[in-house]
Amino acid sequence: MTYKEQHVAAKLRLQSTTFLKPAIVAAFMGISTTSALLPTVAAAQTYSFTAVQIEGLDAIEADTVMTYLGFGRGEPVSAAELNDAYKRLVASGLFDTVTVDPRGSTLVVKVAEFPLINRINIEGNKALKDDQLLALLQSQPRYVFNPATAEQDAETIAQAYADKGRIAAQVEPVIIRRAQNRVDLVFEVVEGKNTEIERITFTGNRAFSDARLRRVIGSKQAGILRFFVSADTFDPGRVEFDKQLLADFYASRGYVDFDAVAVTSEVAPQEDGYFVTYEIREGQQFSFGAISTATEVEGIDPAAFEGLARIREGATYNPAVVDRATARMEKQLQQDGYGFVRVDPRITRNERDGTLDIAFTIVRGPRIVVERIDIEGNETTLDRVVRQQFTTVEGDPFNPRAIRAAAERIRALGYFANVDVQAREGSSSDSVIVDVNVEEQGTGAFSFGATYALGQGFGFMLAFSETNFLGRGQYLNLEFSGGLDNRNYAVSFAEPNLFGRDLRLGFSGFYNQTTWQEGLFDSRQFAVEPSLEFPLSETGRLRVLGGVEGAEVMNYVGNSPTMLAEQARGFQYGGYAGAKYSFDTRRNGLGNPTNFYGEVAGTVGGLGADSQYAKATALANVTTTAINDSITLSATVEGGMIRTMSGAGTRVTDRFMMSPDDVLGFGSYGMGPRDLAAADDDALGGNYYGAARLEARFPIGLPEEYNITGGVFVHAGSVWGLDNSPGVDDDLYIRASGGAALYWETPIGPLRFSYAYPFMKEAYDVEQRFGVSISTGF
Incomplete structure (x- = not known):
């Protein structure tokens, strides 16, 4: 039984007439009657009370009433002053009713005190917790109850729900009488449903479609996954942030004059949704014109900084490119020993040509130093985790550009819901204090569920991940998955800033035990791997x-x-060492429409086992957009080799096995060398592999809120080569397939449904034309 149900008999609804109207009417009737009994000339009459009689006090002291009256015994008081005293008593918020009655030389003040609040309770709330709402209230336990304040608190709670997208929420204050003139104050909440964004539209956009711009902003239209997606809930704060996202998007594509003129948010007639319209002004698109360097500081050669710009004339203008070039030049100036010197990119517009000339000018900056960096709001995250994002330390010259870059790096951590970085004057005019205010958010995730993969059957998964472990900025992941044929255990840990520098210390380990779906053999594998990663550029x-x-x-x-020879080798273990270099243009944070990714890795393994090997792999990908970013094109090539250095040769657990994702249309272990002499045509894997993939993704006309796009693809690849295996067909045969796919962005990850037709294959290959998998990208 709820708190309300236990005391429903004693409940009194709060209405303005219950507490205030009778008191105001009675009081003004008293004043009016007194005035009516006096002659007209008595309006200027004064009173002098030798006694003040106060009736009805219980918890409030008489001196408090006298303070509000504003005059003492024997003092002359006009009728207007007496009326003002009455108004002060009513406005004090201490009394339910007040009457002021002059009786000759005695002033009789009758009051009925408002009760004291015994306790405050909130009922019916689920979306917002008690502690969140109680912190917003002006009414407090052990303080005098005021119905106007309670009504205002009810409006505050309703507004808190509106800020969370529940504009239909209703809140009603209710009191329950207690002994000794006390009451319990209860706020009854009817939350209602989330008010979703039914439609997002744009006006004034010509370069990019509504569909493309809807992918830029954080707010989303309500779709078929509305129960799982919070971004489709209307949030005025998010809408304002979306305007900045749109500005950044257009600026990175050369539209320097872009402006989100207005945002209109209209409530649907049923009050169950919003129609949001962005009115935008795109302006002209610009490209980079002439790039030059200059100096206003004696002794500095501007020609030495020309190579640091790295900007190609004719490329689409992007302010982030200018900021990167400026930062590189300023870093070089610091390394050369120049303090309080900055680089000022001066832009000249060429409207007719649609170009912007950039002159990077070295100038003297103000002699202002950073006095200190104050960090607040981080209850769990250690100060050093935030401080590590700054390239500036106490005592360094103040550089606003470096401070803004640090703020972006703090936001990119993903540890905080809100980050505010501001600079203010320090203890002297030549110093500043950098204030960092953060609002922490949850960084841990616990997930479990069922999985299904063609070729592997049903399974289940249990995982825990934490991206800010113990507030140290460390990453921890524990995972278990399995099914009827396999068990997988994995753990990984990473310290991203070893010794306070950009050094990522990692540790990972796994153990799996697998029964092949064909039931031909079982396998056990494990690995324990520490690593160290650092930037080269x-x-x-x-x-x-x-x-x-x-x-x-x-x-x-x-x-x-x-395979019999493989089994006879028994359990083999040994050490390995290697390195991997990766190149990713997205790391520069420029948001270019074309991105390149590549990696090269090499490993020497089997140290201490019965066979030693050298292994190398490489991958390259280019992804770009076309037709105003509506189509995404991707091309990938990859390959690898493993060679025996000494011993009994490579093992099936070390060799390459093409997965269905490498070349769609083929099953697990569906291609590659086969022992044709065996009755079961066992897949043995190969010492070499190569694959190439061409893919295109595009809208298929469905509403964007469904997050479903289409695609077509052509894949080709092969696995080949074994060590001295008579009777095995290990020649190089190219396999190829083509088909179509549907991509669905879901809360559990991007799913891909594909149909592939293998048009180049071998007779013994295993086909898998229909596929469902987690879609991956670069």
Whole structure:
């Protein structure tokens, strides 16, 4: 039984007439009657009360009433002053009713005190917790109850729900009488449903369609997954942030004059949704014109900084490119020992040509230093995690550009719901204090569920991840997954700023035990791997690694000589070491429509086992957009090789096995060398592999809120080559397929439904034309 139900008999609804109207009427009747009994000339009459009689006090002291009256015994008081005293008593908020009655030389003041609040309770709230709402209230326990304040508190609670997208929420204050003139104050909440964004439209846009712009902003239209997506709830704060996202999007594509003129939010007639319209002005698109360097500081050669601009004339203008070039030049100036010197990019517009000339001018900046950096709001996250995002420390010259860049890096951490970085004057005019105010948000995730994959069957998954472990900015992931044929355990940990520098120390380990779906053999594998990753350039990183790995093939039931020899080798384990270099243009944060990704990795393994090997892999991808960003094109090539250095040769657990995602249309272990002499045509894997993929994704006319797009693809690849395996067909045969796919962005990840037709294959290949998998990208 709820708190309200226990005391429903004693409940009194709060209405203005219950507390205020009788008091005001009675009081004014008293004053009016007194005035009516006096002659007209008595309007200027004064009173002098030798006694003030106060009736009805319980918890409030008489001195408090005298203070509000504003005059003492024996003092002359006019009729107007007496009326003002009455108004002060009513406005004090301490009394339910007030009457002031002059009786000769005695002033009789009759009051009925408002009760004291015993406690405050909130009922019916689920979306917002008690502690969130109680912190907003002006009414407080052990303070005098005021119906006007209670009504205002009810409006405050309703507004809190409106800010969360529940504009239909209703809140009613209710009191329950208690002994000794006390009341319990209850706020009854009817939350209603989330008020969703039914439609988002744009006016004034010519370069980009509504569909493309809807993908830019954070707010989303309500779709078929409305129960899981919070971004479709109307939030005025998010709408304002969306305007900035639109401005950044247009600016990165050369529209420097873009302006979100207005945003109109209209409530649907049923009050169950919003129609949001962005009125925008795109302006002219600009490209980079002449790029030059100049100096106003004696002794600095501007020609030495020309190579740091790295801007191609004719490329689409992007302010982020200018900021990057400016930062590189300022960093070089600091390394050359120039303090309080900055780079000022001066822009000249050429309206007719549609170009912007940039002159990077080295100038002297104000001699202002950073006195200190104050960090507030981080209850869990350590100060050093935030401080590590600053390239500026106490005592360095103040550089607004560096402070803004640090603020963006703090936001990119994902630890905080809100980040505000401001600079203010320090203890002297030549110093500043940088204030960092953050609002923490949840960084841990616990997930579990069922999975299904063609070729592997049903399974389940249980995982825990934390991106800010113990507030140290560390990453931790624990995962278990499995099904009837496999068990997988994995753990990974990373410290992204070892010794306070951009050094990522990682540790990972896994153990899996698998029964192939065909039931031909079982396998066990494990690996433990520490690694260290660091930047080599703005877009390139190197990862060095080492560890111990082991594997075993067992319970083989076929007749392949190769597989029987594999099983006879038993459980083998040994050490390995390697390195991986990756290049990703997205790391520069420029948001270019064309991005390049590449990686090259090499490993030497089997150290201490019965066979040693060298392994190398490489991958390159380019992704770009076309037709005003409505179509995404992707091209990927990859390959690898493993060679025996000494010993018994490579193992099936070390060799390459094409997965269905590498070349669509083929099943797990569906292509590659086969022991044709065996009755079961066992897949053995290969020492070499290569694949190429061309893909295109595009809208298919469905509403954007469904997050469903279409695609077409052509894949080709092969696995080949074994070590001295007689009777095995390990020649190079190209396989190829083509088909179509549907991509669905869901809360559990991007799903891909594909149909692929293999038009180049071998007779013994295993086809899998229909596929469902998690879509991956670069």
